[in-house]
Amino acid sequence: MSPAPHGGGFLATQNHTGNSTVYYCDFNIRSRLNLSPKYTEEDLVRLLKQRDEAAFRYLYDNYASALYGVILGICPEAQTANDVLQECFVKIWRLMEQYDPAKARLFTWMHNIARSGAIDVVRGKHWKYGQKSAPVDESHQSLPGGSWEYTGLRGSLNRLKEEHRLLVELSYFQGYTHEEISKLAKIPTGTVKTRLRAALAQLRKMLSVLFL
């Protein structure tokens, strides 16, 4: 594999039903300015599986801030988020051999590690302080909402319908299962599933307008 010929990100091309679609995922400004991408996703995965430290450094340089954003969205406290990010990269390194490119792209996989790491911490704290049964909306509002400017998914959340917002909040940001949400929000699990899907579709539509 030769290094990516283009200058700013991963290129994923697939050809189904005769149409060739190109997905171009831009890196953030920082990485574009400071670091020239050296690897294709395949190369990066291969090298990481071979325990290549340079590739891991590259991964950190190009994805740490993106994952940090994901983590802060769930766990806004900077020190805790730092710990989560650190542990997230350690996990990525250690679990790399289990990563299956056929199931998810590298970033999707890392995103799930970051998200579940952050949720573990947040929920761990809730349980620790006996806040597990506290109303979810209140617990969320008690987070430093005023001082923190929400971005990404979190930022778009406020533009969703209330019922949708609640489901995304509980599911994505707090890691509750469908059954737990069903009990908390007192709605049937079937409704949780369809409503969550509808909320995500809505969210996606909003994000697509912004970023794609």
Add this chain to the structure above:
Amino acid sequence: MNVEAYILSGAIESYVLGLATPEEREETDRYRAEYPEINAAILACEAALESNCQENAVPVGDDRMWDRIHENVRPEDKTSASPGKGVLPVKIIRPGSWRNLAAAAAVLLLISGAANVFLYQRYQRIRDDYAGLVRQNDLQLAGNRLAQDTIGMLYAQVRAITLPGVHKVELKGVEGKESAYATVYWNSTSQEVLLYPNQLPAAPQGRQYQLWALVDGKPVDAGILGDCHGFCRLKQIPRADAFAITLEKAGGSPTPDLTQLYVVGNVAG
């Protein structure tokens, strides 16, 4: 099924963000393999997630972050020993047990293979040795049987010469053949003649010794001395006054060549 509706339902987003239940994941995985459009939508959603996260990236303020990660990652062996303060310990589930089993099985297979080769070679060697021993045994048995036959024959001959009515006739060398000597055992009842060539020089090529019985002064052919085991059994002689041996041409002669007379002896009594 309506692929388009499925793509727009939010199921794909739920799948990519890791919010789907195991059942939903399974369903989406199935559709993904079946419908290229769904697979494409999943990839597009993953790309969008990445792009969104990159756009909303927050620079890591902590300058020592990389160093701490690096420290945690470098000594691969010690990683689980001391998780840093505030850092969640990671439990690594290695899919290693089957590898160990496979390695053990491979080693056992190798050992077994080597043992097979070794034992097969030993088996070959022992089989050859065994075949050799069987051949030796057969030879010895055959030799044994031969010896028993010889012994049986000698007993029979000893019995024959010690029967009553057997005359022992000593044939002594004539002038010029003094060293020659033979013994005839003649059974006047059964007319059997046995001869023991005690000291007769080996017959030259193309010539054989012949025994004669002298009856009323006339020589009667009593047979040719071939290769005898012990005693030579010769022709039956009803009457004889004396016995003599001459060297004749191979196959014998009707009358003796007296110039080639070797030994002669009278029947006693």
